[in-house]
Amino acid sequence: MHLKTDELVRLEIEFDSGIIPPPYSHVFKLKIGFGKNFLDTSLDLKYTDREDLTEDEIFDEGFSLNDDYQFQGEIPNVWERPLKELYASSKWSNNKLDEEGGVKLLAKDKQGKISRTIPLNQQEWQFFAQDYIQAIYEITKKEAPLTLHYIIREKEQEFSISLTIKFSLRRVDLSVNGKNKTVDWENTKSLLSYVFLPDYDYSKAKEQSPKHQGHFIDCGDGYWHEIGKGVINIDDSFDAVSKIKEGFRKLI
Structure with missing residues (x-):
């Protein structure tokens, strides 16, 4: 009732x-x-x-x-x-x-x-x-707000993206190449759901920010993973990796 x-x-x-x-x-x-x-x-x-x-x-x-x-x-x-x-x-x-x-x-x-x-x-x-x-x-400061870092590096362009998800305020702060703004909570939560679906191969992860071309993500623990090489779909029926790349592109 x-x-x-x-x-x-x-x-x-x-x-x-x-x-x-x-x-x-x-x-x-x-x-x-x-x-x-x-x-x-x-x-x-x-x-x-x-x-x-x-x-x-x-x-x-x-x-x-x-x-x-x-x-x-x-x-x-x-x-x-x-x-x-x-x-x-x-x-x-x-x-x-x-x-x-x-x-x-x-x-x-x-x-x-x-x-x-x-x-x-x-x-x-x-x-x-x-x-x-x-x-x-x-x-209660048991945990800090979650911050994701993402790099898109292609031939003629490069984007450095940071997302800070503040659950206490239901707010998401976005930085793209140093320019800051607040973005939609629900859309960002959808992107987050894709980020944590694939398998992350830590044997291929790097502690230093990558310098070569590609898409790279740091999920907040200081390790950089290359999308498509160190980040792999678990379920062949759902391409979470492509959803991640698409979601971060839309933030630019």
């Missing part, structure tokens, strides 16, 4: 990763309150089922022994409109979550009515929650 979007006072997003094995398996709950000039937010994130793993098995996957995370604080209200729009456009399932896990919601309105639902558009809610958690990490 939908509550009226303009009467919402609180949304809770609860996620379970389902059958994903440890150390990746986790659950989280986001509680988001409206009605102020910020979103009153709490996050409780816990990693699960690690009891039978050794410390080395956890470390080898890039985790630590304490990856759980809690937050209570204020998130800029630039997030309120897209959250309410997502709620208003969602349709609901009558089924319970299965072993695959997913998102379930609790909504409360000004009259005290409470609605517990499972959205059919699971992927949209999961992506939104991930972005919102990334905003929390930025605000």
